[in-house]
Amino acid sequence: MLKILSGKNREKKSIRSEYGKTLVELGKSNNRIVVLDADLSCSTQTAMFAKEYPERFFNMGIAEQNMMTTAAGLSTVGKIPFVSTFAMFATGRAWEQIRNSVCYPKFNVKIVATHGGITVGEDGASHQALEDVAIMRNIPNMMVIVPADCTETREVIKFAAEYNGPVYIRLARTNVVNIFDPDTYKFDPNKAHIVKEGSDLTIITNGETLSETLDCAEILEKNGINAEIIHMPVIKPIDAKTIVSSAQKTKNVITIENHSIIGGIGSAVCEVLSEQCPVKVKRIGINDEFGQSGEQRELMKFYAMTYDKLAERIINYMKK
Secondary structure (H helix, E strand, O other), rough: OOEOOOOOHOOEEEEEHHHHHHHHHHHHHOOOOEEEEEOOOHHOOHHHHHHHHHEEEEEEEOHHHHHHHHHHHHHHHOOOOEEEHHHHHHHHHOOHHHHHHOOOOOOEEEEEEEEOOOOHHHHHHOOEEEOOOHHHOOOOOOEEEOOOOOHHHHHHHHHHHHHOOOOEEEEEOOEEEOEEEEOOOOOOOOOEEEEEEEOEEEEEOOOOOHHHHHHHHHHHHHHHOOOEEEEOOOOEEHHHHHHHHHHHHHOOOEEEEEEEEEOOOHHHHHHHHHHHHEEEEEEEEOOOOOOOOOHHHHHHHHOOOOHHHHHHHHHHHHHH
16 A cells, blocks of 8 residues: 555645746756646746756747647657646647647657646636546547656656657646655556555545545544545556455545546546446546636535535545
């Protein structure tokens, strides 16, 4: 079981800032790394890399399709492009270029998209990517990763720099709770992490909802529900073995995600279990609807995604 920090040692940090810092760190030892951004470098934090290595940074302007195609071209001459913008623009505006120019030839392009999910907040439905994971995991050759905290993000970016092939990494806008012990955490692209063992049900999650799920589990425990929690940062390729093993034990699975329940981790888990271990699955996330403008925490409450709302939903579900 993966070691996590105790509650008193968890603090909130900027996951985007960790991305920027890690790029700078990697840039020192690997001059093949180049960074492209679509006029949002202060938001995505790639501005850190631009300051240190201006000759390897390219602001492509508000031209996401051109940015992806340029990154594909750079990869053909030995560069390792990290491409960043908001998740909505990366996966929405540039889908065709990602499919045909990056994934079809399996070029070595890393797409690190920030501002995923309803926690984008006041920017509203037009900027809240609730479909990005579904879009990306449907493209052949694309690896899809949703890290939960800064420690994991740092290791995921380092992995992506070494991995040969397309990668989509989704980061939150908000500061996230640090969960993993930086001294012991190791990222394994083929393995999900059991962060809490349990017997009554399995909860599978990733990204910023992991911290909500851990707090939710404490409430469930007080109500006599012993939940096993699986953190699944890699949605594609998915660790079917860990999913099936836990489902066989608990016979009851719930997925939680800051994403539409259509096409994300909930759908991915259902696909695995329907073929290998048919059990009942409850998907919790954003239903078939758009987000809306509002303060991020209020939106999490509205969509019943905070730890207390999650506990209430799960307790009621388990009573049925």
